[in-house]
Amino acid sequence: MANGATPANAATMTISQKPPDLRELETRDSRIVHLSALELLVVRYVHNHLGTSPRALGQAARMKSSNVAATLRSLEQKEMIRRTPDPTDTRSVTLPHRTGGIEH
Numbered sequence: 001m002a003n004g005a006t007p008a009n010a011a012t013m014t015i016s017q018k019p020p021d022l023r024e025l026e027t028r029d030s031r032i033v034h035l036s037a038l039e040l041l042v043v044r045y046v047h048n049h050l051g052t053s054p055r056a057l058g059q060a061a062r063m064k065s066s067n068v069a070a071t072l073r074s075l076e077q078k079e080m081i082r083r084t085p086d087p088t089d090t091r092s093v094t095l096p097h098r099t100g101g102i103e104h
Contacts, residue, residue: 039078041061054069057095
């Protein structure tokens with residue numbers, strides 16, 4: 001078993017203990033994007049509610065607008081989402097989902 005685990009102590013291993021080959025892959029593969037739990041929640045919501053607004057996202061996730069803005073900024077830098085002008089209201093934006101720079 002990985003990291004010297006035996007069947008007796010395998011259940012006590014924590015989830016943070018990764019097999020060495022995965023740690024190596026993370027440093028070599030630029031396609032791996034690290035997301036926080038909040039970023040993952042936002043990406044899932046945007047994916048399931050294509051074209052949603054930051055306001056609707058914040059209401060659904062019970063997030064403060066400042067936290068929504070910071071999370072969206074971070075995800076935009078990671079190229080996971082892209083804010084686009086709302087076609088019906090030029091004062092607001094929509095959130096089409098992006099994966100690896102490809103819009104869905």
